Amino acid sequence: EIVLTQSPATLSLSPGERATLSCRASQSVSSNLAWYQQKPGQAPRLLIYDASNRATGIPARFSGSGSGTDFTLTISSLEPEDFAVYSCQQRSSWPLTFGGGTKVEIK
């Protein structure tokens, strides 16, 4: 099973600041990685797939990069609605796995 480790667990930032979230895989997943955003009481929302492709309707301030074992989700300038939990997910091999999540909170 591929383990995804996200860091930091919590990121405290102010609106307008840049957020950089990390996801590290225990073995190479090539570019087979997605990022999701989840707000309390809501289902997750797909942001990025194949490491760097924005899903439909996702604002350009969200970007993804990386390949192999190291991936980054960047939010260029935080909007109030961006404070949420972000999770990565790999589809390189079964079982599909998620990272533990990074909470982006208001500083």
Next chain:
Amino acid sequence: EVQLLESGGGLVQPGGSLRLSCAASGFTFSDFTMSWVRQAPGKGLEWVSAIGGGGSNTYYTDSVKGRFTISRDNSKNTLYLQMNSLRAEDTAVYYCAKALRVTTSYFEYWGQGSLVTVSS
């Protein structure tokens, strides 16, 4: 518009059984892999199981193998998860999720979730 509507959750005793359903609409159901993903209270997301569009290919996370069975009825556009021998650690919100594309296993659309509580 894609819609996924789960039902069947509730309170069950340890060792008991429950069947979740997910009614899908707004897309060609039989074309897409479907999955169940769960989230224990206050915890992260955990993929549980997936089934190919035709229903013959199924996949499970190790912790539910032999206890859970995923299936689908393409004539009814409905996904199922039969859960047997339930344990306290199966307590979670269970989401059904539609794959982004026919050949991928990213989750583009999610249902609202169905809460399963395993407790005596």
